[in-house]
Amino acid sequence: MKKFLFTALLAGFACAACNEKPAAATEAEEVQSVSGSDLAYVNPEYVLAQSDLFQTEGKALQEKTEKAQQSWAKKQQGLQYEANQLTEKYQKGLITSFDAQKQQEALQRRAANLESSVQKEGQTLEEENFVFTNRGRDLLLRAVKEVNADGRYRMVVNTSALIDADSTLDISDAVLKVVNKLYAAEKEGK
Incomplete structure (x- = not known):
């Protein structure tokens, strides 16, 4: 009985091997079955940078972010200037140590409030950027x-992973x- 099962098993493997093509032949057929017209690539950075979405909302978000960063920097510079002035006045003996301490505490509170405000505005801008990126x-x-x-x-490939390709495979303009x-259509639906 064991001999029969073993012989049947060997015969089954032999039949299966006869039906299989060599691995090299299979790979060559697979490569030949994919032609140039089956492939395309898209440059998402180009598409999104040239899109109406970026030209309107993206640039506005970018300007809003830059204005906020400039405002934060200006406020921080102002606080730093006040702190330097306070130190200078104290060192020259123009104010008492008690007054200097009170003013220093007030500056620290204003700095903490500014930091809190910057964090909140930064989170809001980060969220807006996240939503914008996801929409794009x-x-x-x-x-x-x-x-x-x-x-x-x-197959449609992202150009970030592309090393070399024929430009006729680029469908970025059609995608744009x-x-x-x-x-x-999205704007009209709002």
């Missing part, structure tokens, strides 16, 4: 799916048009 990514993915709705591309179309 969502538009990009939806646009790629729409461009490839007919399934002509078996769809991103702008989707963004316009």
